[in-house]
Amino acid sequence: MYESPFPPWDFTDRNSFAFETVVKRWPVILTGIIDNIYCQNHELGISQESRTPEEAKVVEARIEEGKKIISKVGEIKYDMARDRPLVQIPNDGEPLDEVYNKELESLPPREKERGSPSPGSILSKSDSSRGAHSLTIGDIQHRCYLYRLVRSFFVQTTYWKDYDPFLSQKQDTFQKSSKAIYQLATTMHELEREKDALASSRDELKVIFKEMIQMCLWGNATDLSMLTQMSHEDIQHLQSVGRDAQATRAQYILHDDQESVWTHLTGLTEKADSRIDFVLDNAGFELFTDLVFADFLVTYTPYVHKVVFHPKIIPWFVSDVTPPDFKATTGSLLDPAFFPQDAASAEEKAHLHAMVGRWAQYIADGTFALSVPLENALGRADPMADFWTSPYPYWNMAALAPELLGRLKDSGLVIFKGDLNFRKLTGDVQWPVSTPFSEAIGPLAGTFPILSLRTNKADVVCAVDQAVAEKLDSTGEKWRYNGKYALVLFEPRKDKA
Incomplete structure (x- = not known):
């Protein structure tokens, strides 16, 4: 495959859009997803009185799945803030999970000086020096990976498979x-x-x-x-x-x-x-x-x-x-x-x-x-x-x-x-x-x-x-x-x- 003679834009330049993305933009996007699911669960909860027992059981199951999605998105947000290793995408039956995981595995060991946060940064130094981290892969590849990872949280449910967390915003x-x-x-x-x-x-x-x-x-x-x-x-x-x-x-x-x-x-x-x-x-x-x-x-x-x-x-x-x-x-x-x-x-x-x-x-x-x-x-x-x-x-x-x-x-x-x-x-x-x-x-x-x-x-x-x-x-x-x-x-x- 073709390889460019120049390196990708990544997070080493703290004045770049790439660094701003992982530090500021992605936490906001993830918070938005959490808020969206929380609001959906809230709406489902307040309408329970008008439902039959069978319908109520389905709604309760959907709410529980929504809580699990919120928890998983929250974990990703927490790990990103600490520059922890990126997790693999589960085999959820949708395309490209193996592609992304193969790319994560192919990344070289972390360069200790590259992308290391300064003292007092909101990004603390990871306790691991190996593997793919938020600050060691290019901005565009990182963002693509995160959208596919977030999608996997919905795919692995019964009631949220077809849910677009950005639909209301659009x-x-x-x-x-x-x-x-x-x-x-x-x-x-x-x-x-x-x-x-x-x-x-x-x-x-x-x-x-x-x-x-x-x-x-x-x-x-x-x-x-x-x-x-x-x-x-x-x-x-x-x-x-x-x-x-x-x-x-x-x-x-x-x-x-x-x-x-x-x-x-x-x-x-x-x-x-x-x-x-x-x-x-x-x-x-x-x-x-x-x-x-x-x-x-x-x-x-x-x-x-x-x-x-x-x-x-x-x-x-x-x-x-x-x-x-x-x-x-x-x-x-x-x-x-x-x-x-x-x-x-x-x-x-x-x-x-x-x-x-x-x-x-x-x-x-x-x-x-x-x-x-x-x-x-x-x-x-x-x-x-x-x-x-x-x-x-x-x-x-x-x-x-x-x-x-x-x-x-x-x-x-x-x-x-x-x-x-x-x-x-x-x-x-x-x-x-x-x-x-x-x-x-x-x-x-x-x-x-x-x-x-x-x-x-x-x-x-x-x-x-x-x-x-x-x-x-x-x-x-x-x-x-x-x-x-x-x-x-x-x-x-x-x-x-």
Whole structure:
């Protein structure tokens, strides 16, 4: 398998995002899981009086299992705070337990000086110098391992197997995005009225395409007001105003391949190239924007006829899309009670209903497809999805997920959404900032067309001009991971011999 010439980002630099993750972020995430299960148990307990004896027995068993999950998560949090050896993942019947355990076993003996906490640190020195510890493996591998370990706590129960401890958090965030959701639904309604005119104007399609890219890149941070009206005259106006807005945002996009992506997209004329793939990131509003973008591509351009979405098979990095998340999205958007009372007009609600109804039809006829069966429960093994939740960089796809790679080779463009997918594409290693994207993704370069839309939220960076990086470094700004800056990176398929 491919090995990078540079080491991974790990926890040796106490000013890094990696160190902050294990010291601050993961304890908060684990505490959130504990609180979530506690609240579920509390709700179950206060409703006991209205249950039959048989129902009460089931609820009592579920509560006891919930307490055991809380205890196990608490143990992990306690051990992490003391940098104790990482435990192996039990054989729970779901994918990748052996993969993670093999990786833990392959780690060398602990280097006593590496990652040793300073006196007074919240991380005390472990009483063992051997084995895998929180501070001796790379940040991304460590986080992947922890999500898989936490998943095992639920899998080994009778009543919590299909429970996503992050679901309520994802739904709450989604429900708070109603204003932007109605706004984008109106945008798509306006596009529908201009469909015939757009079909004959590549320049106008290009303007909207770039705004869609920006929407998917920045999410809620996008100035969605740029897309509220879409008459023919408005689109022509957007061609000039949009350029100004793009120029303003350009200072925060440290590498921008939007022009190359558009040129590539307009060249997708063969039937085999008419499919686009999204390797998804977050559920909720971000998935909504992905669906809007996909809708634009298949409904209003002549270049794309099918879109495949790739989810994660287990609750992953809190907010990543799972098959149940994807399946529930259209139903939630069509449910009048899903959003809290808001100021949306009847007209706006009708626009949303029409757009989401179109998506439901696309899902039914295969225009929109999930890479795994739509009915898949959490944790069900599938060669089209298992690799996404492994500890490995994506550049080892050929060796470890050949079936998935073969499927992606048939795609006209594979869009990798978000920071985590970027980190896995580049191995989360300490690339020099000016390293070309094609070099940072290793042997994956050229195998299929890749577009990475990434807002910087971790240490690893590539394809940034050295002088630009040095200027940002000199300010003391945490530009690598404060979410203010972004990368739009495109790598085409190499010409076939």
